Amino acid sequence: MxxxxxxxxxxxxxxxxxxxxxxxxxxxxxxxxxxxxxxxxxxxxxxxxxxxxxxxxxxxxxxxxxxxxxxxxxxxxxxxxxxxxxxxxxxxxxxxxxxxxxxxxxxxxxxxxxxxxxxxxxxVIQQARAALTVPSTAAAPVPVVDAATRRRHELEISARQDWLDSGFDNWRSQRLDYASTKPESLGWYGALTREQRFGEWDEGVEAGAVIALDENWTLQPEVGYQPSPYFLPEWHADLRLQRRLPDGYLGAVSVRRTEYETTRVDRLALSAERYWNAWRAGYTLNVTDVANAGTPIGHDLALDYYYQGLSYAGLRLTVGEEEAVEEQQLITSDVRAISLQGRHWFDSRWALSWEIGHHQQGSYYDRQWLQLGLRHAF
Missing domain, CATH: 1.25.40.10 (Tetratricopeptide repeat domain)
Known part of the structure; x- marks a missing residue:
């Protein structure tokens, strides 16, 4: 007992x-x-x-x-x-x-x-990367975190040089990009741009926002404007709707209108992405309607490898048809492009962005480019 x-x-x-x-x-x-x-x-x-x-x-x-x-x-x-x-x-x-x-x-x-x-x-890896990246794939956890969560700001200055053959002048461009993100909250971004082609300079501004509708849906509007364009469009407007899916998948649809002095371009883009381990793969189908010039179709492929947090290196491939500006005329031709890009964070505040690539614009010209940028988070 x-x-x-x-x-x-x-x-x-x-x-x-x-x-x-x-x-x-x-x-x-x-x-x-x-x-x-x-x-x-x-x-x-x-x-x-x-x-x-x-x-x-x-x-x-x-x-x-x-x-x-x-x-x-x-x-x-x-x-x-x-x-x-x-x-x-x-x-x-x-x-x-x-x-x-x-x-x-x-x-x-x-x-x-x-x-x-x-x-x-x-x-959650996908959410963490989204919280540090704009445009982002913001996804809110449930329940929502309180307002004490800190907002992150990033500023990047970059320069790019393009080398063209077939007797065309080389291109140059500079950008100043700003982005602000906060988990489970509104994100926004903007840029000042300056580009030189055909001996002329165009300057413009871009702005956009990332709006988390709930834990799965994200809406992203964007606009751009050039006050006195020579070769760039007068303005563009883009609206993207994104859905987070199970098992690391994302789906998105976007519509974009680009207005040039002499023509208009409308584009429908359908995208799918998959995140797994340290990898991200993406595919985008672009269906473009060029006023009085046909309907080119293009395909974009992306593969990224993440290391040391948000540092990454990625491959981009483009095939199909694409519109391009030749002097002040919009042309459509077959394209083949390949590029390598990435961003290496030295610490939590400073990063180097880079990109190199080769682009074949049908029989018009081949173009190689190099872009470097310095990014600061605060």
């Missing part, structure tokens, strides 16, 4: 512990996050080493909009189990929602190495 009583006494704490965690899980499912937090804190006051309760509390704090409070819990859990992909995912989400997407990628990419088929890890 004594033995049975002793065994029952030993079993009671374990049973109570399981009951507390199960109660908190039911409260989470009922969206009673405050009650779940109270249940878990009361339980951990008596059993502070219960890792299941700690893990659930960290997630509850993040879901409540207090990711900074969750981070010390994740650090303690990872000290005990540094190769736990669930803990790394949770830490990555908390860092992202706390406004540290660059640091979040370190935890998330480690989780992806340990669990390559973990779909949610790939999804």
């Amino acid at each position: 004594k033995r049975a009583v002793m065994l029952l006494a030993l079993a009671l704490p374990c049973g109570a512990a399981l009951a507390d965690v199960a109660t908190a899980e039911r409260q989470v499912q009922a969206q009673q996050l405050d009650a779940a937090e109270a249940t878990l804190r009361a339980h951990l006051a008596g059993q502070p080493e219960d890792t299941a309760a700690q893990f659930l509390l960290a997630r509850v704090l993040s879901w409540q909009g207090h990711p900074e409070q969750a981070l010390p819990i994740y650090r303690r859990l990872l000290q005990q189990q540094p190769d736990n992909a669930d803990y790394l995912l949770g830490e990555g989400q908390a860092l992202l929602w706390a406004g540290h997407p660059q640091r979040a990628l370190e935890s998330l990419e480690r989780a992806a190495q340990l669990a390559p088929d973990y779909a949610e890890v790939q999804q």
